[in-house]
Structures are given as structure tokens and as C-alpha cells.
Amino acid sequence: MPQPPAVLQVLPALISGGVERGTIEIAQALHEAGFRALVASAGGPMVAELEAVGARHVTLPLDRKSPLALWRNSRALAGLVAAEGIAILHARSRFPGWSALRAARRSGARFVTTFHGVYSEDLPGKRLYNSVMVRGDRVIAISEHVAAVIRDRYALGLDRLRIIPRGVDTVAFDPDAVSPERLEDLRTDWKLPSGRPVVMLPARLTRWKGAAVLLQALAQLRPTPPFAVLLGEGGFRAELESEVAALGLEADVALPGVCRDMPAALLLADLVVHASTKPEPFGRTVIEAQAMLRPVIASDLGAPRETVEEGVTGWRVPPGDAAALAAAIRRALDLPPDARAALGRQARDAVLRRYTTAAMQAATLDVYRELL
Template sequence: MPDAPPAVLQVLPALVSGGVERGTVEIAQAIAGAGLRSLVASAGGPLAAEVEAVGGRHLTLPLDRKSPAALLSNAAALRRIVRAEGVRILHARSRFPAWSALMAARATGASFVTTYHGTYNEGFPGKRLYNSVMARGDRVIAISEHIAEVVRTRHGVGPDRLRVIPRGVDPVRFDPDTVAPDRIEALRRAWSLPPGRPVILLPARLTRWKGQGVLLRAVAGWPEPRPVVVLAGDAQGRDAYVAELRAEAGDLGVDVRLPGPVSDMAAAFLAADLVIHASTEAEAFGRTVIEAQAMGRPVIASDLGGPRETVEEGVTGWRVPPGDDRALAGAIARALAMPPDVRHAMDAATRAAVLARYTTRAMQDGTLAVYRELL
């Protein structure tokens, strides 16, 4: 396609849901907006239609399959796409399909870009080699300084190839001034929130390392008015863990709500008095933290991983040792006892901090700058 603009092809397993998938759509939009051709290859899913809606084109490949045969067949398919579409950059966002993309890039001369999205466990023999594909890009994008340090120390990637581009939040979608009161009230009714009691929200999928149990223990035995704890997130089939949380809350006398996934998170943040990040393992970034901050909600976060960069102690929230329910309880007590004028100032500071650095536009611009280096 000699007369067509250069194409950028993003590669990932599927487009069902999640931060990686949402980021793929956002970058697809930026690529199209920059006058390049925006392609995404995956096994498909609900977000494939969004790729098309923002000006990209989705190509269906079985990139969610994990086998040597799938790796080789996907590499061959990607090679054909690169040559037929004039792809100049292959951008891999997940490890197994990244190996196919790397093979296609090396065979065709296309530039290879990776986004290193997580710390990636190395508990099994050969896992570091498997993970290393995400550090083999001509440019390696780390989603936080925390991840950048992982890439430097594990894989020896230097500043010539490593770029730090934090995750971003849409400040229009997450804007407290645009959320109608009836949206908030609808959630309060759905969650059966009694008036006059503090609401503490922990937005995360329901899995043990996200620290739901830590929060329950932190508010156990709280004096009146007792807070209501909302654990908003998808259990992803972990029914036993949900039952365990309900039983623990009952034993501790904690008033808890488990509403499952929440579609209107902007309203959910405004329905809460305080937002908690209680993960006991390091988050690569922690997107819900900046979403809450964009809505003018201070966050109490575990002092590890990405939130160390997004939560400024005493300015946009507080950080506590991970897994320490007593420290978390103390931080919650201080936050709920803030005078209204101090709380208002912190609410404003949290949104200002997000607008200064952690927007979708900043993430898009940073990624386009990486592409321009290679084009």
C-alpha cells in the first residue's frame, strides 16, 4: 500500500474487558486521530466494536490461544498482515502474542514496541525468559516508574529504549461537575446506603491480594456512626471468596455491600466518602486510584507499587503499610475527621494532580511520541 499512511498494529489476546484492553482502544483512537492507520489484532470481544468506533480496524486472530502451534501460526498471520497493510510498527501488549509479534516484526523489518503492564511473576523455571519478550522492543513502554525499575533491574533495558508513560484517566468521563445527583442517588438506593453513615469504597476485582479482608478488619468495632463498606468489583467466579468475605464481615460486625461490577464508577466515587486501595501486592499502576482522584476523592492506598507515585501523602491522600489493618484504621479515622474546609481543599488537590499528569490525552500523546521516534 505505497500511497497509504503508515499503519500501527496493536496486538493482544482479546478485547473483552480490563485496563490493557481499554488502553488499547484509547491508543487506537489516538493513532487514527494522528492520521495513521490504526489496526488492532485480537481474538475479539465486546471492545472490538469500540476499536472500530474510534477509527481503528479490528482483525480477528486466535491470539488468545497458548500453544507452540498457535504461536507459529499467529506469527505467520501477523507477517501477512504487516506486508499487506504496510504496517510500520507492531505494538504488543501481552506476553504470549508478543512472541508471535516479535517473530513477525523481525521477519518483515517492522519496528517492535511493547508495553510492560505488570511485574509478571517469575516463580517457575524459564518464566523470566518467557517474560523477557516484553523487554525486547525497539521501545519498551513502562506504565509507571515502579514498572520501569522492574524492567531495568530484571532485563537491563537502558534509557535508549525505555520510556515511562503512566496510565491515564478521561477527565471528561470522570468529572464531578458532570455527574447528575440522580445518578448518585440511584447507586445509594441500589446499595441500600442508610443516611448519616460514612461510605467507604474499595473498587477492585474480588481476589484476596486486593485486600478486601484488610479493610473489613480495619473498620471492625467502629463506633457509631458505623461506616458502610462497599466492595465493588467482579468476583470472576470466586464464589468461595465472596462467601468468605460475607462471613468475615458478619463475624466482625461490619456492614458490607458486595454489588459486583459497577458500570457507573464516576457516580460510585461520589457516593463514597472515602476510597481505599488495600492491595497487599504491588500494583503496576492502579488506575482506580487516579479515577477516584479525578472525581475529587482522596485515596488511602497501600504504600507499594504504582500508588506511591499517584498518592502524595497528606496532599492527595495517604499511604499505609500493605496488609496493616491497624494503620489503615488510623488513616480512615483521620480522613473522616477532617474539617470540611480541609476536606474541600484536598478534594480539589486530588483532581488537579490527575489533570496535571495522569490523563488519557497525556498517555496518548506519550505513546504517539514513541511511534514518531520509530517512524
């Protein structure tokens, strides 16, 4: 009997992050739909999770960046395509994408790419380097914002471009599925003060994610600022801790690091903030918060313009404007609880209609079926 069609996803490694998470979600959908799901990468702690959903991992040094590595990886991928009868190569990153493109052209396999971000062009030759991501038989953009950048830079036609937003697992991110014990564990670990509203910024602690803007907004909300939880890790942490001390916000801010129970964390928040000062390609934490019935205040740029509807599922403010953010936080927290709850319900309804993992998986499988 002929084997079912095989799809090989290619990325640098399986350590952590949204690209890796999306790879596993698509591998799971492939397996459940009767395809053979393979992933090639340099490996990492998420390999076990990938194999648990029924996919096969092939270890290749796809995290290395050199002309020799590109050539060797392209040969290895072409050999894998021939040995496994792979019909589609799906590249999720630029340097491994060049190896995958060369392997696809040598073998006759179809080539798919996903733009997970908006790549900079600040160095000579960068546009050419980035262009591998528009050389697919199909090119997937993770938001309307990313698609607009692709069309502007590369004049890519609608015959090859597909917009597939990222999704949230609405089973895991379900308010009714979070037990009181999970909430109490986090509340205790973080030493949340009782009787104070909680504003949460779930993001890597990097400068452009806007945590410093939120701190400045809190300082403007004295004498009764809400309690802020800056959830995440990153190289900007020490600078943020210094800023907290300089602003006298030690009793008003917690930096608990990475949280392994994001549904419970978001449910502890009265309000979730997205404060990025650069355009976000998508911003999955926004839809995760909305899935947990939490309205979001988001920077008015990038993909959150698509996921946060002003006054309906949340609010948008100018990026980097601490005064505007402070005013929006105050307005949101001054709303009657039932009005804020209504916004949260509308936010979850919007996620269920447009931004689920199941919808993302189905749309991606449709792209594969087009090419088969």
C-alpha cells in the first residue's frame, strides 16, 4: 500500500518560543489528519513534546549559519526527502529556509514558508537573505500586518500568499478549567496584595516590549496605582528592577519570572497590557488573555490592531506614551465590574470566532492540500 503523504517542517531548533509551538501544533494536526509528520532541527527540550503528538524528529545542525552548513544541510534534507518520499518542505526560518529551498528544488518537493515576523533590512544584502521566505509555492503570513509588509516589499501576489493568524488553545485557555487551587498557588507565590486590582504585562523582558512604559504609567497613577505583574524573563530585568526602585514602586510591582501556568496567571489579572514600542507581528499573549475573559490595553501598532477592537474587546493607546497608558488603565479599572466583564466576554467570543489553534491547523492543512 502507498504511504500517506509526508510533510517536513524545518527550523533551527526546538528549544522554546512561538515558532516552535506552532511547529508542534501543525505536526499534531498532520498526524491526526493521516499525514506523516516530520520535523528537522538541531533538537532541544521540545523534541519529546513533538514526538508525543505522533511526529518524527530528524536531528540536523540547522542552527548553524555558514555557507558550508547551508550546503551540507541542503544535501541532508534532499536525501531525507528522497528516502521518506516527502511531498512538502515547510521552512519556518530564513537560514534553514535556504537549505530547504535548495533541497526542494533538487527533489521536486513543494516548498512552503511561514513569515513569523517582519525581518529588518538594515544591512547590505539583507533583503536578498530575507527573500527566501517569499520563494515558496505558498507563503504564509501570521497576520494582516505581516502580509501587508510582504506585499509592499516583494509585490507578492494573492495566488501564493495566505494569511493564517496564530491561534490559542481554547481548551487549555478556558476560565472554567482553572481550579481555585491553581489560582491560590500563584497568588501565594507572587505575594499578591489583597484588595488591589492587578494589571499584568506578559512578555519577554526586552526593551521594546514596553515594560518600562508600564512602570512610568504606574508612577502617574499615584497615590493608588494598581499592582503590576511583569511576567517573563530577559536581559532587561536588572534595568527594570532599577527603574522600579527609582520610581519608588517596590510595593507595587512583582517580577516573578517565567510562569508555567499562563491560564491561571491571566485569570488573576483584572486587566492585561500589551505595551510594545515596535510593531508586533502577531502577539499571541493578547489572544491568550482574551480567551481568559480579560480585556487588553494594547499599543496601537502592528497586529494587535487586528485582535483588539477599540471599546469592544479592549483599548488601544499610542506606543510608548506612558500618560495615555495610565489614562487607559484608570478608565478601564474605573468601569463597573459588570461592564469590564462584558468586554471580557466579547474578547473571548472574538477569539473563538477567529483565533483558535484548531482554525490555524485547519487553514495550514488546506494549504498543504492545495499543493498536493
